[in-house]
Amino acid sequence: xxxxxxxxxxxxxxxxxxxxxxxxxxxxxxxxxxxxxxxxxxxxxxxxxxxxxxxxxxxxxxxxxxxxxxxxxxxxxxxxxxxxxxxxxxxxxxxxxxxxxxxxxxxxxxxxxxxxxxxxxxxxxxxxxxxxxxxxxxxxxxxxxxxxxxxxxxxxxxxxxxxxxxxxxxxxxxxxxxxxxxxxxxxxxxxxxxxxxxxxxxxxxxxxxxxxxxxxxxxxxxxxxxxxxxxxxxxxxxxxxxxxxxxxxxxxxxxxxxxxx
Numbered sequence: 001x002x003x004x005x006x007x008x009x010x011x012x013x014x015x016x017x018x019x020x021x022x023x024x025x026x027x028x029x030x031x032x033x034x035x036x037x038x039x040x041x042x043x044x045x046x047x048x049x050x051x052x053x054x055x056x057x058x059x060x061x062x063x064x065x066x067x068x069x070x071x072x073x074x075x076x077x078x079x080x081x082x083x084x085x086x087x088x089x090x091x092x093x094x095x096x097x098x099x100x101x102x103x104x105x106x107x108x109x110x111x112x113x114x115x116x117x118x119x120x121x122x123x124x125x126x127x128x129x130x131x132x133x134x135x136x137x138x139x140x141x142x143x144x145x146x147x148x149x150x151x152x153x154x155x156x157x158x159x160x161x162x163x164x165x166x167x168x169x170x171x172x173x174x175x176x177x178x179x180x181x182x183x184x185x186x187x188x189x190x191x192x193x194x195x196x197x198x199x200x201x202x203x204x205x206x207x208x209x210x211x212x213x214x215x216x217x218x219x220x221x222x223x224x225x226x227x228x229x230x231x232x233x234x235x236x237x238x239x240x241x242x243x244x245x246x247x248x249x250x251x252x253x254x255x256x257x258x259x260x261x
Contacts, residue, residue, distance in 0.1 A: 028210070029042075029210070032207070032208070032209050032210070033209060033210060034209045034210060034213045035210070035213065036209075036210035036214075039210035039211065039214060040214065043211075046199070047199070047214065047215075047218065050195050050196050050198060050199050050215065051195065051196060051218055051222070053193070053195040054182070054185055054186075054194075054195025054196045054197075054219070054222060055195075055222065056195075057113065057116055057117060057120070057185050057188065057193065057195055058120075058178065058181045058182050058185055058195075058222075058226070060117055061116075061117050061120035061121050061124065061181050061185075062124060062174065062177055062178050062181055064117065064121045065120070065121045065124030065125060065128050065177060065181075066128060066174065068121060068125060069124070069125050069128035069129045069132060070128075070132060072086055072090075072125070072129050073128075073129045073132035073133045073136065074136075074158075076129065076133055077133055077136055077137070083133075086129065087126075087129065087130065087133075090125040090126040090129050090130075091126050093122045093123065093125060093126065094123055094125075094126040098119065098123075098184055098187040099187065099190060101119045101122070101123075102115050102116065102119050102187070102188070102190055102191055105118050105119055106191065111191050111192065112191075112193070113188075113193045115188075115191050115193070116185065116188035116191065116193045116194070119188075120181050120184060120185065123180070123181070123184060124177040124180070124181060127173050127176050127177045127180070128173050128174070128177055130173070131169050131170060131172060131173025131174075131176075132166070132169070132170055132173065134169050135165075135166030135167070135168070135169030135170045135173075136162055136163075136166045138165070138166065138169060139161070139162045139165045139166060143161060143165065144157065144161070144162070147160075147161045164238075167234070167237055167238050168234065168238055171230060171233065171234040171237070171238075172234070174230060175226075175227055175230045175231065175234075178223075178226045178227070178230060179223045179226065179227055182219065182222050182223040182226060183219070183223065185197060186200060186219060189201040196215040196216075196218050196219045196222075197215075197219075199211050199212075199214075199215035200212055200215045200216060200219075203215065
């Protein structure tokens, strides 16, 4: 499709007379502008469907990634001989180009959302496993010893002591994995399940400027909103980190006041 034909495709939802009557002259779709309110009005449902698909693929991929990464991190932590192979394998998976990954998975899952979700889960493992492992390893040894002295068994120690203290690192890993997954979901357009990536790809193919820019901006906004929501969740689940940060600020303020005085 040529650049001249693209605006015609974009305006196909309106008849010629309706299109001209609304603006009294050539509209932004006909001019093929980058920023076009008419595109938002006439393609709102298409944008909503693509956004919901993008969000759904991202959420499912990150949640499944967590379910796989958590036992892998525990295995690597308790059996140090396994840590190297686990971390090495997840790193190798992360280096596989996304197009090649989806191509390798297509014979297994067919052309379906499972191809995209599975690929994104594999990509998320290197971030999630490392952050979970770092968070658990960061728990002070004296805290573990105190908990064991109080009769905490392995499971209770993990879920009531270690995991809460490891939450900042764990949520940080989820934030990074989520933002990268939002970006990489667009590559799923090669199999028709890329959410907003489908619109970006079709817009690039037809040189439909408004479609490319709008879908790209929505993708960026999704990543920002997801990161802010997870940051809020992190602060809600770890109030002691805010208290510790506030205490440091008070001490710094007192030190400055003392130096000035």
